[in-house]
Amino acid sequence: MARLLTQIIIISALLLTGCSTSVPVKRTFPEAPALLLKECNPLKTIDKPEVKLSELMDTVSKNYSKYHECAAVTDAWQEWYKDQQKIFKEVK
Amino acid sequence: MWILSWLPDFVFHLILIVGVLALLAGWALRMVPVVAKYSLPIQVAGVLLTILGVWYEGGIAKDAEWKARVAELEVKVAQAEVKSAQVNTKVVTKVVTKTQVIKEKGATVTEYIDREIVKYDAECKIPQAAIKAHDASALNKSIDEIITPATVVGSAEHNALAVPKVKKSWRDYLPK
Numbered sequence: 090m091a092r093l094l095t096q097i098i099i100i101s102a103l104l105l106t107g108c109s110t111s112v113p114v115k116r117t118f119p120e121a122p123a124l125l126l127k128e129c130n131p132l133k134t135i136d137k138p139e140v141k142l143s144e145l146m147d148t149v150s151k152n153y154s155k156y157h158e159c160a161a162v163t164d165a166w167q168e169w170y171k172d173q174q175k176i177f178k179e180v181k
Numbered sequence: 182m183w184i185l186s187w188l189p190d191f192v193f194h195l196i197l198i199v200g201v202l203a204l205l206a207g208w209a210l211r212m213v214p215v216v217a218k219y220s221l222p223i224q225v226a227g228v229l230l231t232i233l234g235v236w237y238e239g240g241i242a243k244d245a246e247w248k249a250r251v252a253e254l255e256v257k258v259a260q261a262e263v264k265s266a267q268v269n270t271k272v273v274t275k276v277v278t279k280t281q282v283i284k285e286k287g288a289t290v291t292e293y294i295d296r297e298i299v300k301y302d303a304e305c306k307i308p309q310a311a312i313k314a315h316d317a318s319a320l321n322k323s324i325d326e327i328i329t330p331a332t333v334v335g336s337a338e339h340n341a342l343a344v345p346k347v348k349k350s351w352r353d354y355l356p357k
Contacts, residue, residue, distance in 0.1 A: 132320070154284065161283065176264045
């Protein structure tokens with residue numbers, strides 16, 4: 090009888106190990122838009138021995154524009170990440 | 182709990198009912214002298230079936246609870262995906278608009294340069310050093326790394342490396 094009870098206890102213990110606690114819902118962090126994945130354009134150089142003031146100013150101005158375009162993408166990256174992280178954390 | 186997906190729920194209800202009935206039968210059979218000897222095995226079987234039945238009943242209840250949780254999470258994930266797509270659209274629209282504004286403003290500066298700055302082209306001479314400093318900054322290089330049309334590049338090292346090496350025979354390595 091004692092042996093039988095031991096077997097019952099062992100079988101019961103084995104059966105209880107089958108309880109699962111993980112929820113099988115697959116989640117992936119969203120893909121970033123392709124526009125944000127583009128590299129920044131390289132800045133323009135003068136590349137000639139003599140340059141007029143207007144040409145120099147034009148190059149400088151275009152380079153500043155390139156910087157601002159690149160900064161806009163960087164700002165967008167930060168906004169995208171903050172928003173996506175917030176959405177991701179909301180699902181619990 | 183894999184067995185729950187194989188067998189229908191009523192099988193487990195039946196196991197519990199049979200188990201309880203066997204327990205009762207085992208207890209009742211003790212009172213009948215002829216069949217009293219079967220009461221113990223019937224009771225043991227009853228205990229086992231009851232344990233199994235109760236366990237699977239719990240499993241079924243838990244399974245239903247998890248299925249409801251999964252369904253709830255799937256809805257939330259779908260909603261999150263929609264929100265995420267909206268964020269993507271919002272961010273892309275913002276970047277496109279900002280880039281457009283930057284280009285437009287840049288164009289006004291270019292127009293101004295072409296209209297006003299050109300007037301000073303003749304009187305303002307830009308020295309080589311200024312060009313060198315500008316290009317170094319634009320390329321994020323140190324001043325020494327920048328090569329301008331006036332830079333003299335030493336070719337001695339290059340030429341020395343370009344001269345082919347004299348091939349040696351294996352005999353040259355033998356001791357003399």
